[in-house]
Structure formats: C-alpha cells, structure tokens
Amino acid sequence: MPRPEFQAPPEIFYNDSEARKYTTSSRIIEIQSKISERALELLNLPNDGVPCLLLDIGCGSGISGETLSENEHHWIGFDISQSMLDVALEREVEGDLLLADMGQGLGLRPGVIDGAVSISAIQWLCNADKSSHEPIARLKAFFGSLYRCLTRGARAVLQLYSDNVSQSEMIMKAAMRAGFAGGVVVDFPHSTRARKTYLVLTCGSSSMQTSLPKGKGEDRESCSDDDDDDERDVDDKQTVGIYDRHRLSKRMKITKKGKGKAWVIKKKNQLRNKGYSVPPDTKYTARKRKACF
Amino acid sequence: MRLLTHNMLACNIKGVTNGYPLRLEAEKWVEKEVDFNADFLRGVFPKIDWPALVGAARALGFHDLLPVDAPDPSVLASDDELLRRFHRALLQLHVEEGGLVCPETSRRFPINKGIPNMLLHEDEV
Numbered sequence: 211m212p213r214p215e216f217q218a219p220p221e222i223f224y225n226d227s228e229a230r231k232y233t234t235s236s237r238i239i240e241i242q243s244k245i246s247e248r249a250l251e252l253l254n255l256p257n258d259g260v261p262c263l264l265l266d267i268g269c270g271s272g273i274s275g276e277t278l279s280e281n282e283h284h285w286i287g288f289d290i291s292q293s294m295l296d297v298a299l300e301r302e303v304e305g306d307l308l309l310a311d312m313g314q315g316l317g318l319r320p321g322v323i324d325g326a327v328s329i330s331a332i333q334w335l336c337n338a339d340k341s342s343h344e345p346i347a348r349l350k351a352f353f354g355s356l357y358r359c360l361t362r363g364a365r366a367v368l369q370l371y372s373d374n375v376s377q378s379e380m381i382m383k384a385a386m387r388a389g390f391a392g393g394v395v396v397d398f399p400h401s402t403r404a405r406k407t408y409l410v411l412t413c414g415s416s417s418m419q420t421s422l423p424k425g426k427g428e429d430r431e432s433c434s435d436d437d438d439d440d441e442r443d444v445d446d447k448q449t450v451g452i453y454d455r456h457r458l459s460k461r462m463k464i465t466k467k468g469k470g471k472a473w474v475i476k477k478k479n480q481l482r483n484k485g486y487s488v489p490p491d492t493k494y495t496a497r498k499r500k501a502c503f
Numbered sequence: 504m505r506l507l508t509h510n511m512l513a514c515n516i517k518g519v520t521n522g523y524p525l526r527l528e529a530e531k532w533v534e535k536e537v538d539f540n541a542d543f544l545r546g547v548f549p550k551i552d553w554p555a556l557v558g559a560a561r562a563l564g565f566h567d568l569l570p571v572d573a574p575d576p577s578v579l580a581s582d583d584e585l586l587r588r589f590h591r592a593l594l595q596l597h598v599e600e601g602g603l604v605c606p607e608t609s610r611r612f613p614i615n616k617g618i619p620n621m622l623l624h625e626d627e628v
Contacts, residue, residue: 261543263507284543284594286508295618306508310621314628317515317621319523322550342625
C-alpha cells in the first residue's frame with residue numbers, strides 16, 4: 211500500500227471513514243500504543259510521580275494520549291484533521307485537543323511545557339500540499355516554536371517514518387538549527403517491519419543529557435547475507451577453480467545431518483532481532499524426535 | 504478546553520508581538536471531576552500566568568473563585584482551600600463553545616465541541 215503522505219494532505223486523507231478505520235483497527239492501536247510507551251520511556255521524565263504537562267503533536271484520535279494519561283500526565287494534543295479529533299472526542303480522551311497545523315508553528319507561551327511526543331506525524335511536514343507550503347520553512351516554524359515552548363532541559367521525542375535519507379537529514383538539520391541537541395534512536399534497525407526511528411531532542415543545557423539512549427535490537431550477530439558474502443570472498447581468492455557440479459550443494463550439506471541446534475538458535479535470534487515474538491531457547495529446542503514405529 | 508490550555512495558548516499570527524492572553528468568550532462550559540494532585544498544582548504554579556487565569560475564570564462567571572493578585576508559592580503550600588480552588592479553575596472547567604480573541608489583531612479563533620480551531624489563513628502565516 212502506498213504511504214498515506216503520498217495520497218492526500220493530512221486534513222483530507224484522514225476523513226471520517228479513514229479516521230474510524232484508523233481507530234477501530236486493533237493492529238494499529240497496538241502498534242501506536244507500543245510506540246507511545248517507548249516514546250515516553252525515551253522522554254526520560256523525572257521519576258518522582260509528579261505529573262507533567264506534555265504535548266502530543268499529531269495526536270489524532272488520542273491513542274498516544276491514552277498512554278500519557280495512563281501515566282497520569284496532563285497533555286495538550288495538536289492535530290490538523292477534524293475527523294480524527296472528533297473520534298478522539300468520542301473516545302473521551304483526558305487531554306485537551308487543538309485543531310492546528312504544526313507547520314504554522316505551535317502557538318504556545320515560551321517555557322511552559324515539560325516534554326513533547328509525536329507519533330508518526332513529522333514526516334507530513336516534508337510534503338508541500340498547497341502552493342503556499344514550503345517544507346523547509348514549515349519545519350523551521352515547527353521546530354522553532356517547539357524549542358520556545360519547552361522548558362530548559364526538556365526533551366522532545368518524535369517518532370517518524372521518513373521516506374528516504376535526505377528527508378530525515380532535512381528534518382534533523384531543521385531541528386539542529388532551532389537549537390536542539392540530540393540525535394536519532396533506531397529500534398530494531400535490521401528489520402523492515404519493526405524498525406522505528408525516533409528523533410530524541412533535548413532543549414537547551416545540552417551538557418546535562420547529551421548521551422543518547424540505545425535503540426532496541428541493535429546488538430545482534432551478523433546476519434546471513436553477510437555470511438554468504440564472506441563465503442563468496444573466500445571462493446574468489448582460491449586459485450584453483452572448482453566446477454560447480456563437483457561442489458556439495460547446499461541442500462546436500464543440510465540433508466546429511468539435519469540443520470542442527472546451532473542453526474535453529476541462530477535463526478531464532480535473527481527473528482528476535484527483527485522484533486518477532488519467538489519462544490525461548492530451552493533444552494527442547496531442535497531436539498531430535500523419537501523414532502516411532 | 505481547560506483553562507490550563509487557555510493559559511498556555513498565544514496568538515500565532517505572523518508579526519503579532521503581543522498575542523497573549525487570548526480573550527476568552529465562553530458561550531457554554533461544563534465542569535468535569537478531575538483527581539486532585541497537589542504536587543502537580545505546585546509544580547505547574549510558577550508557569551501559570553495568574554492574571555490570565557483570573558481573567559479566564561471571570562469570563563466563565565467565576566468572579567471570586569481566585570484572588571486577583573497571584574498568591575505567594577509558600578501560601579499555596581499551606582492553604583489547602585486555595586489550592587482546591589486553583590485546581591477547580593485550572594483543570595475542572597472546560598469551555599465547550601465560544602471563541603478566543605487575539606488582543607492585538609482581534610482575530611477570533613472559534614471553539615467548537617471543546618476544540619479551539621487555531622488554524623491560520625494563508626496570509627497569516
């Protein structure tokens with residue numbers, strides 16, 4: 211399916227039916243609330259039980275806001291789609307909702323917000339949907355106003371689906387120009403499905419918290435593609451050529467003894483790194499079955 | 504929209520230097536029960552623009568809910584009655600229908616079903 215950003219501007223794409231679809235899909239709700247939880251974790255709020263005043267930029271139907279409410283924070287949500295906000299009203303979210311365009315800047319007083327999250331929204335700023343839209347100017351207005359309204363040392367965690375590298379570079383550059391310190395945290399970088407990119411930005415006093423948190427699923431063994439490359443390299447270096455039909459084919463190697471426990475564990479680790487839920491490794495893993503007669 | 508949000512909102516039109524506070528015109532408002540949390544109130548108090556909050560409460564018809572002059576933070580820590588009034592004004596009063604008017608340009612941002620429409624026209628960006 212093509213990305214929604216390419217189909218229509220957000221206020222038109224998220225019409226009544228699309229907003230309802232978005233909010234009744236249990237899969238989307240699950241993914242969104244997982245991302246929101248992770249974003250809240252990356253926000254690194256003081257752990258003293260005192261509720262904070264947060265921003266939810268592109269709050270939509272308030273799925274991400276519910277995660278914030280569950281953690282007893284007060285939040286203000288911005289969205290450009292009236293239909294999405296109507297659904298949020300129906301769901302009786304606890305935060306306040308505003309119909310606003312983040313590309314026009316957030317109309318807030320300086321230094322009042324303790325943190326900001328944004329789930330799958332910033333990439334919309336890279337599109338010019340009207341003749342008056344200038345992506346770089348809109349990004350500048352957004353990040354400038356975000357920087358102003360945050361208190362010193364507050365963080366903003368923006369999860370985004372960037373279409374390509376230059377797009378994320380453009381967003382990052384705009385954030386740095388506005389004065390933010392920080393960088394990108396990528397969860398599950400080796401998976402196409404579970405990969406999530408978070409922009410973690412710190413406002414002012416960068417010496418306090420410059421160290422970026424680590425993404426999930428980064429520590430893994432080299433994947434199978436690399437292994438294949440290595441083998442090919444070795445083959446190229448050999449001076450004596452071997453005819454293909456004289457080489458043991460892959461299938462023969464496998465059928466001789468079965469794939470073995472090491473192979474199964476390696477495959478399970480690969481799936482784990484991609485973010486799938488995989489049963490734990492036990493003594494039963496890849497155990498040979500009894501021969502039955 | 505709670506008065507907490509009204510207290511944070513400023514006019515965003517290009518060239519406006521004095522877009523705060525937005526004048527509140529309330530046609531309809533409701534009161535919703537919210538859990539009382541003294542720590543949050545004390546934490547958020549320094550960020551609140553007191554005259555704007557008093558003005559907003561007056562726009563809803565609460566003329567004596569809050570004192571005109573901002574109380575000292577130490578008073579707020581000891582005076583439970585005042586803290587409860589502050590809580591009521593800040594978090595429990597929701598404006599449902601009405602408008603927000605920019606003090607400089609007199610541009611009106613309508614509030615429908617509790618959602619202020621802060622979208623700007625193309626010539627205001």
